[in-house]
Amino acid sequence: MSARQHAPAxxxxxxxxxxxxxxxxxxxxxxLEIAAGTGEHAVYFAERFPALTWQPTDPSAEAQAxxxxxxxxxxxxxxxxxxxxxxxxxxxxxxxxxxxxxxxxMVHISxxxxxxxxxxxxxRALAASGGPLILYGPYIEQGVETAPSNLDFDASLKARNxxxxxxxxxxxxxxxxxxxxxxxxxxxxxxxxxxxxxxx
Numbered sequence: 645m646s647a648r649q650h651a652p653a654x655x656x657x658x659x660x661x662x663x664x665x666x667x668x669x670x671x672x673x674x675x676l677e678i679a680a681g682t683g684e685h686a687v688y689f690a691e692r693f694p695a696l697t698w699q700p701t702d703p704s705a706e707a708q709a710x711x712x713x714x715x716x717x718x719x720x721x722x723x724x725x726x727x728x729x730x731x732x733x734x735x736x737x738x739x740x741x742x743x744x745x746x747x748x749x750m751v752h753i754s755x756x757x758x759x760x761x762x763x764x765x766x767x768r769a770l771a772a773s774g775g776p777l778i779l780y781g782p783y784i785e786q787g788v789e790t791a792p793s794n795l796d797f798d799a800s801l802k803a804r805n806x807x808x809x810x811x812x813x814x815x816x817x818x819x820x821x822x823x824x825x826x827x828x829x830x831x832x833x834x835x836x837x838x839x840x841x842x843x844x
Contacts (some may be wrong), residue, residue, distance in 0.1 A: 647709035649682040653749075653835075658688050660833045661748065665689065666840055668776050668829065673743025674699055676769065678731050678762060679750035683711030689746075690723035697722050699739060699746055701729035721793040734765030744775040751816070752781055752798075755807040760819060763842075767823035770844060777825065777842040780833070783813040791836040813840060 669675060672695050680686050680700035690698040700711050700723075710725040727738045731747075732755065745766050751759050767779040782794045794810060801808040817827050820842045829841035 646713060647706070647712040648713040649706070651682045651684060654682065654684040654688075655835070656835070657780070657837065658685060661685070661839065662689060662692050664831045664833070664839045665693070665746070665778065668744070668778055669693060669696060670743050670773070670775055673697070673775070674739075674741075675744045675746055676727065676739050676742035677701060678745060678747040679703075679754070680711055680726065681707055681749070683707070683714040683726065685748055686711060686723060686726075687718050689767065690718060690720055694720060694722055696743075697724060699724040699727065699742070701727045701739070703728065703730040712773050714762045728760075729757075730838065731765065732761040732762040734768070737765050737769065739769060742769045742771055743773045743779045743818060745770060746780075747778070748780040750781070751779060751783075752801060752810050753808055756811070759811065759816065761814075763819045763823050763825065766842075767825055767844060774844060775827070777820075779816070779840045779842075780837060782810055782837050783816075783840070784810050785813045785838075813838075816840065816842075 674697045675702045680702050686700035702708055708726040715723050784790050798810040825842045825844045828843045831839040
């Protein structure tokens with residue numbers, strides 16, 4: 645019985661995300677993916693960027709199994725086995741250093757503590773390389789009208805879990821600043837999503 649899971653949005657967003665990654669990722673090194681979910685992105689990006697080692701992680705055993713299932717069919721050598729990583733516990737990350745960190749669709753589907761841990765862990769893991777922390781998802785931005793679909797999504801998330809919900813991009817900027825990081829880029833992507841890039 646297959647352990648793999650499927651996220652329909654992956655097929656729609658992977659190419660726009662990859663276009664931004666091509667501009668922001670280093671030419672070589674290790675990319676740490678936080679909250680890799682099904683693993684579909686990890687396999688696709690590992691194939692798209694063969695000079696980079698892609699290290700997927702997730703706190704969920706089910707997600708790790710799905711990642712491993714997809715990875716089993718990947719013919720390249722630059723996709724590492726999934727690791728257990730809880731962003732909310734930055735002192736216990738299994739990866740001490742990385743050349744870039746990618747986090748897709750986690751910030752709004754997790755408690756705020758996970759975002760705080762993400763920046764704390766990223767600041768340490770990226771300290772030596774100076775690489776980017778790259779976030780993708782829907783955010784609320786000051787001076788930018790929030791799409792009705794995103795407002796509905798925010799309400800549905802909070803109905804499922806009061807600790808979830810769309811975050812303000814400016815709040816992330818403030819957290820980044822406490823760790824010596826600053827936002828260096830913002831990209832508008834389809835379906836009212838954006839990518840935010842932070843560097844130390």
